[in-house]
Amino acid sequence: MEFYFPETFAEQLAFCSAAFTALAGLVIMFAPGYAMQLFGLQPRGDRRDGFAEQRSVGGFYLGFGLAAIMLAQDFIYMALGAAFAMAAFARVVSLLSDKGSTILNYLLLVVQAALAALPLAYSLGFFAA
Template identity: 45%
Template sequence: MPITLPTTTVDALPFAAACFSILYGLYALFAPGTFLRMAKLQPIGERRVGLSEIRGSLAGLPLGVGLATLFFYDQPFTQMALGAGWLFVAFGRLVSILSDDASTFGNWLWLLVNLIVAGACLAPVFGLVPA
């Protein structure tokens, strides 16, 4: 099966979002300690089982769905799955900003990044990008 690259904006947006998701997932998978420090978090005490949550949830899902979208970037279902995932990441971040006293520049910046990635996947599905 030959690998094709996107040739239109409609295909390039979900492809780019998939690449971002894969890089995000790989970073969380192979550098969970650095990933936590970037988020201003750290494992508590000697037990480092929290890293498995980073590798499992925060790395696995974006990596898996990102790979599926990368290979099937022209399929609306994979675009919707990845876009919905990032949209709900943004929603969770917004809830945290509003209710957890977490209104920092970094959180607002990540909210914007999450919305851009979600939009890159969902805009083609809903016909918001001209062909």
């Protein structure tokens, strides 16, 4: 089995979105304390449940990103883009209703929107010649 790297620029962009997702998942899963500190989150008291939640989310990102890379199918890229689009929408809801208007939230909104746009644009054919 060979490693497949996309030939077209459009699929390379979608591939990069999946690779970034997998890399972020790897960091979040194996360094949850660092990830929580980066996002301004702190565990409370003796409760360490936040680490388990972070590792779980990191594992999901890692698995989803790797599945998109290994399978390299339009519908997998569409699912990845749709998931990030919904995450970006949820962040907008949080910005509007939770008084979460911070620089970090706006930056993460831009990142999530880009991670949604790249695979969606490829899978929906916006880059077709």
